[in-house]
Amino acid sequence: MKQHIADLIQQAIDALKTAGEFDADLVANIQIDNTRDKQHGDLACNVALTLAKVARRKPRDIAELICSQLPASKSVTKTQIAGPGFINFFISQDATQAIIGKVLTDADQFGRNNSGAGHKVQVEFVSANPTGPLHVGHGRGAAYGASVSNLLEASGYDVEREYYVNDAGRQMNILAASVWLRYLQQAEEEITFPSNGYQGAYVNDIAKHLRTQVGDRLKHSAPEVMSRLHADAPEGDKEKHIDDLIERAQSLLGQADYSLVFNAGLNSIRDDIEQDLHGFGVDFQHWFSERSLDQGDQINRAIAKLQEQGHVYEDGGALWFRSTAFGDDKDRVVKRDNGQTTYFASDIAYHLNKFERGMDTVINVWGADHHGYITRVKAALQALGIDPERLVVKLVQFAILYRGNERVPMSTRSGSFVTLRELREEVGKDASRFFYVTRKAEQHMDFDLELAKSESKDNPVYYIQYAHARICTLIRKLAEQNMAWDSVMGLEQLEKLSEPAEISLMQQIQLYPEVIAHAAYNHEPHQVAHYLKDLAGHFHSYYNAHRMVIDDVQLRNARMCLCMAARQVMDNGLTLLGVDAPEHM
RNA sequence: GCGCCCUUAGCUCAGUUGGAUAGAGCAACGGCUUUCUAAGCCGUGGGUCGAGGGUUCGAAUCCUUCAGGGCGUACCA
Numbered sequence: 001m002k003q004h005i006a007d008l009i010q011q012a013i014d015a016l017k018t019a020g021e022f023d024a025d026l027v028a029n030i031q032i033d034n035t036r037d038k039q040h041g042d043l044a045c046n047v048a049l050t051l052a053k054v055a056r057r058k059p060r061d062i063a064e065l066i067c068s069q070l071p072a073s074k075s076v077t078k079t080q081i082a083g084p085g086f087i088n089f090f091i092s093q094d095a096t097q098a099i100i101g102k103v104l105t106d107a108d109q110f111g112r113n114n115s116g117a118g119h120k121v122q123v124e125f126v127s128a129n130p131t132g133p134l135h136v137g138h139g140r141g142a143a144y145g146a147s148v149s150n151l152l153e154a155s156g157y158d159v160e161r162e163y164y165v166n167d168a169g170r171q172m173n174i175l176a177a178s179v180w181l182r183y184l185q186q187a188e189e190e191i192t193f194p195s196n197g198y199q200g201a202y203v204n205d206i207a208k209h210l211r212t213q214v215g216d217r218l219k220h221s222a223p224e225v226m227s228r229l230h231a232d233a234p235e236g237d238k239e240k241h242i243d244d245l246i247e248r249a250q251s252l253l254g255q256a257d258y259s260l261v262f263n264a265g266l267n268s269i270r271d272d273i274e275q276d277l278h279g280f281g282v283d284f285q286h287w288f289s290e291r292s293l294d295q296g297d298q299i300n301r302a303i304a305k306l307q308e309q310g311h312v313y314e315d316g317g318a319l320w321f322r323s324t325a326f327g328d329d330k331d332r333v334v335k336r337d338n339g340q341t342t343y344f345a346s347d348i349a350y351h352l353n354k355f356e357r358g359m360d361t362v363i364n365v366w367g368a369d370h371h372g373y374i375t376r377v378k379a380a381l382q383a384l385g386i387d388p389e390r391l392v393v394k395l396v397q398f399a400i401l402y403r404g405n406e407r408v409p410m411s412t413r414s415g416s417f418v419t420l421r422e423l424r425e426e427v428g429k430d431a432s433r434f435f436y437v438t439r440k441a442e443q444h445m446d447f448d449l450e451l452a453k454s455e456s457k458d459n460p461v462y463y464i465q466y467a468h469a470r471i472c473t474l475i476r477k478l479a480e481q482n483m484a485w486d487s488v489m490g491l492e493q494l495e496k497l498s499e500p501a502e503i504s505l506m507q508q509i510q511l512y513p514e515v516i517a518h519a520a521y522n523h524e525p526h527q528v529a530h531y532l533k534d535l536a537g538h539f540h541s542y543y544n545a546h547r548m549v550i551d552d553v554q555l556r557n558a559r560m561c562l563c564m565a566a567r568q569v570m571d572n573g574l575t576l577l578g579v580d581a582p583e584h585m
Numbered sequence: 586g587c588g589c590c591c592u593u594a595g596c597u598c599a600g601u602u603g604g605a606u607a608g609a610g611c612a613a614c615g616g617c618u619u620u621c622u623a624a625g626c627c628g629u630g631g632g633u634c635g636a637g638g639g640u641u642c643g644a645a646u647c648c649u650u651c652a653g654g655g656c657g658u659a660c661c662a
Contacts (some may be wrong), residue, residue, distance in 0.1 A: 033601075034601070036605080036607095037605075044604085082649075085642085103610090171659085250652080317662095318660050328617095368655085373657095375589095395589085396590080397656090423655095438597095438599095443590095444591065445591085445598095448597090466624050470622060470625085481621095493641075515601080530598095534609080541627090544623095544625065544626040544627080549621045570617080
């Protein structure tokens with residue numbers, strides 16, 4: 001409809017150019033907006049205001065010229081010039097009612113578009129270290145990334161969802177040491193668990209499982225393990241202590257058995273995360289291993305590539321990437337003086353890899369604490385000859401957890417945290433998925449567990465699901481009373497839908513495709529959440545004001561068509577957000 | 586110090602890329618069910634859009650200065 005109105009205005013402007021009223025080279029940016037106030041009609045155009053300057057005429061005069069040349073359209077019942085020079089359009093009921101047929105025909109395809117056709121985009125999200133279960137802080141990134149991916153798919157993009165598994169590096173070694181020490185404790189060795197180890201109960205579980213598989217084969221005596229170590233905190237240095245323990249584990253176990261312990265920890269947690277996310281309605285096409293970069297020598301290759309371009313220099317025995325040449329505050333080390341490559345070097349190789357896989361655009365969903373990395377990663381891409389605009393980083397602010405008024409502390413290391421699984425079990429997948437994407441990502445968010453857990457009307461997801469379930473009940477009710485309804489007959493009777501509540505519900509339905517397009521373009525799933533709440537509100541008002549199970553067969557068919565169209569849109573929208581559309585509540 | 590994000594009703598937040606009189610939900614108050622799910626509907630009150638300045642027909646939105654809050658500023662991962 002907007003396009004149709006824009007075409008009419010363009011025709012009018014062209015006619016005015018021919019008539020010599022406007023310069024032939026005048027270019028009008030025609031923008032059609034939904035009106036806020038229905039007194040201003042249904043759609044409004046501000047072109048007269050924007051043209052005022054270049055055409056050197058008063059806005060209202062331009063609006064009158066345009067209106068005088070506007071071709072007639074059966075969709076438009078009235079136009080008016082209002083305010084400083086807006087042209088307002090009143091849309092005919094026929095044109096509005098036509099949306100119902102479109103929704104019922106397109107069904108689950110309604111609202112989708114093809115603007116991203118032929119475009120490959122990767123969305124990388126969550127990517128939490130596999131050193132423990134996901135906690136609620138990861139939930140927001142998971143919900144956001146999944147919904148953005150769904151929105152992009154609905155806009156025709158070829159989307160790949162990817163999880164970057166940080167399975168290399170010191171944290172993983174700390175996990176391996178933690179697993180082994182718990183294993184030794186279970187084998188009745190007197191081991192004092194390190195303060196810097198992973199304290200969570202899940203480490204015990206992994207150790208237990210490991211022991212059922214290999215028995216006491218990995219056992220060493222406590223004195224062997226604990227002698228001649230740097231002291232632990234508080235007297236000593238907890239970092240040195242844990243590093244010594246890692247070394248001790250590696251030397252006592254040997255490479256093969258150390259890997260066994262290491263992989264037991266990694267695989268168990270990785271599998272747990274995958275299942276957890278699956279239960280959260282989040283599935284990935286690829287789990288990309290950081291270690292695979294090293295094994296394929298991709299890190300050294302990436303550094304060499306930077307070196308070829310002359311962006312790397314040596315200083316103090318280390319290799320530095322000259323990121324300051326691309327707007328960074330300081331240069332960054334890619335290879336340390338001890339010969340090890342840095343995490344940043346892995347990131348360069350990883351991002352190079354993403355684009356070498358043929359992605360047109362890469363979207364990274366990062367926690368807000370990573371914002372300092374954006375500049376350096378983009379710098380590296382630019383140095384590698386890749387347009388940094390092709391990398392889009394979306395920062396997701398932390399959700400601060402509350403139980404009522406009590407703030408919940410979160411730390412993976414201490415083991416005292418609320419896991420995503422707990423949240424899912426207590427609050428439910430639907431409410432938590434919806435709650436997370438109700439706020440825009442860069443907003444700080446207070447997540448009150450008490451509120452989210454309470455199945456009360458305060459929880460907006462129920463409001464929408466309830467609307468959906470109510471419509472499903474209508475269908476059952478009609479069947480019970482042997483009152484058939486027929487969509488083909490209903491679509492022929494749409495002119496009977498002229499109540500204000502019916503018109504405004506249809507108008508709300510009509511907005512859906514542009515909401516999806518807009519939300520996808522801006523990576524803002526919260527727009528869908530707010531839209532659905534409004535749609536449900538329109539439906540509830542309608543439902544309270546009018547009855548659908550009625551004897552008048554024509555009106556009944558028409559109203560049921562409208563209800564079914566509303567149901568379809570709720571279903572489509574909820575699906576994009578990963579929320580179920582229930583038939584009963 | 587420097588950098589990024591945020592600041593809108595008592596609370597939690599929207600605000601369609603610069604449009605008309607800034608909107609929801611919650612909380613408060615008053616109504617609506619012999620009839621399709623009251624997890625609902627209808628109504629009432631509530632604002633210096635953090636502050637100042639600028640850009641223009643027009644600013645919550647863009648530019649600038651300042652204040653407040655959060656985060657980041659490793660040869661850690």
